[in-house]
Amino acid sequence: MVAITLPDGSQRQFDGPVSGLDIARDIGPGLAKAALACTVDGEMWDLTRPIERDASVSLVTAKDEAGLELIRHDAAHVMAEAVQELYPGTQVTIGPAIETGFYYDFARNEPFTPDDLGKIEARMRDIVARDEAIVREVWDRDEAIAHFQEIGEQYKAEIIADLPAGEPITVYRQGAWKDLCRGPHLPSTGRLGTAFKLTKLAGAYWRGDARNAQLQRIYGTAWATDKQLKEYLHMLEEAEKRDHRRLGREMGLFHLQEEAQGAVFWHPKGWTLYRTVQTYMRRRLEDAGYVEVNTPSVVDRALWERSGHWAKFRENMFTTQTDDERVMALKPMNCPGHVQIFRQGIKSYRDLPLRMAEFGSCHRNEASGALHGLMRVRAFVQDDAHIFCTEDQIVSETKLFCDLLKSVYRDLGFESVTVKFSDRPEVRAGADETWDKAEEALKAATNAAGLDWTLNPGEGAFYGPKLEFVLRDAIGRDWQCGTLQVDFVLPDRLDAEYVGEDGAKHRPVMLHRAILGTFERFLGILIENTAGRFPLWLAPVQAVVATITGEADDYVREVAAALGRAGLKVETDLRNEKINYKVREHSHAKIPVIVVVGKREAEERTVALRRLGGSSQEVLALDDALNTLRMQALAPDLARLASESEGADQRDQVA
């Protein structure tokens, strides 16, 4: 007898070994049809694998996250079968399910072409139509290795040889084809359905290591239903429309060109946006007790040797040699410069924490393949700062920083932030005891700030552990923006010191920190997140005043001038065009407010406001419109100040 407990707590008795499919049939034919796999005491099992002991079982269908993952994993297998049928001699390696689909890495001398994708996909649909049963087998380890070597599957043989000793070696057959796989799998290829599509070809290194052979990866997407697939493809199209590179061109924000690879040409509108964000950040930093500095871009190699950058960061640095043979480097980071300022004069413990900020212009020679629009550039400006403090101040400074960071992200339209904790990397400066201390201190501070974090092992900076603050963009990509790094190494290498309460000299700790990360990347994320429809305070052109007839020209100039005095960035449109044409054009340009003025408005001294995305307009007296827009165009921090002082005024009146 086998007793099976179902998720609702009910129990069913079976005479002997029973499979997930048997259980599903026992419950009902609908479930038997929908079931793809089952979990046995929490572990995923194939639907047909016999359960020989009492267990808790739940059935997995395409509606479950786990079911969808099975579908994707099977799609990878069916693709591998199709590829090996069509291109004999191709070796299979690994093919997992991923976030929106699957991939499989193949070893083949001939490159796959985009045309091949269509052929492979068609063959996949044949295999699905054949509805081949998928059968699990457990093999002997040595036999498995010998077998895969014999049939020329070197990579599979290598994988088996590397599996831990106790691990069962399972092979899945579907029709005449078989693959080493941990499983589980669908009962048959027909269950995969039709909601899949091959999407792209790419190179990928064996085991993710650039020193290994390069394999050919084929990506696909797979879903439970055709409707989901269609929705996903539609989402991709929408994402493409808000790609910051496209919007940057369409909206005239910036451009890139080959003579300055990885460096941005900011156009007037883009630069206005940039300056709006920068001015905002400058205010926030000042309010948070930072001082702003500026340090040299071209600095003698000697300083980078002392700081450790020459040893650890050399390959990413641009260098230049002067006629007298001095080697200079373009700064890739601002920290050594800030230590030089700290070292001027004698610092006392009373000066700490010293929060030193710089909108530091840095250059890094990033790999050509890494460059990506504004997101990954070679010339960029960080909202960088270094907090020189005592060890005792690490926790409170970290907490203050995290609060500031969250507030800034919220103001800029980002609510959810994830945090990664990166500990010591292989290539690093500083003694292990120093790292122990730094990691411990940062962990304590993170917990004190009430942050949830995930560990990112070995990803710290060469001088210290770090926190990474990650935002997700509109296309679902994660971008690291903010960072906070604890550094006991640089103050030592560059000989920073302060006089303590005890009158003796001490090393300060440096906290390297940035909120936006770089302006370039952050603005790219901002463009994609808003799809170019910036909130009023950020829009580089906040309002266009457009005439209906030439008779209103003088009044329009007056309105525009008044809006300008109220602090808005305004343009006028006096062209002899129909108002339909103007509204359409400015709407496409994503201007937040179109101020429409005709003969009637000019006579009545009113304006008609039309908001981006809306289809109606609001007619207001000019003075009212000026007040309303002036308040709405305030940066969030200034708006908070304004509402506070308004509250104070009201309290004064009451008193």
Place this chain on the structure above:
RNA sequence: GCCGCAGUAGCUCAGCUGGUAGAGCAACGCAUUCGUAAUGCGUGGGUCGGGGGUUCAAGUCCCUCCUGCGGCACCA
């Protein structure tokens, strides 16, 4: 940096097996003064990414370099 793909007008793209470049939008000009997402007519615009080669002839074929795109690797 590696693998694959691509580069034709400001933008989006067409140009079959080689015979000396085309559309829409944009721009410019003229007419139109028209009340909330495209007024009409007309005009100009291209060393077909750079270099080299094959050929009577190259946007088209070959080589090479550059840049971009998608991944991988990298991302202090």
